[in-house]
Amino acid sequence: MSTLLFPPMPKQPCQHCGLPTFVPASADPTRAVFCCTGCAFAHRLAAKPDAEGDLTPLQTGAWLTGFALFNQGVFWLLQVLLRGEDRAALSVASGYASIALGAAIWGLLVWALNVGGRRTVADVVVLALTAVGILLGLATRSPACAAGATIGLTLWTLRGFLRRRRV
């Protein structure tokens, strides 16, 4: 009965770490198999550029994310530095700019995690928690809260690099 309802799915090694991964029968056989979104991201980010040396969309997105992360930190610093001076309005604006960049990074990373790999409940939980962190940052005008959420999601996205690469 249970095999009728849940027919056994064939296993294939993850293209990145080699972990045996269930592949649904409906999966496109020409697509690479990854055990998780972290492995898919790490593998595709490390892919060589094409013959013309152009970056893949994922690599371009990663550069944009790094640039946005740096500027999120810069605006956060400005918010803190200007707080004590007679530039309170500029301090508040810097805080909002930092939080807005955090939201943009969140969107970029959600897109990057969507490039492939098996999505798990943990992915959904991390995305939900970090979204709450950014919204809390906005509600409390706290760039630190938004930055914490952004850094958390960035580390989650990069976790595939901690896995041993398959030879």
Ligand SMILES: [Zn+2]
């Ligand atoms: Zn893997």
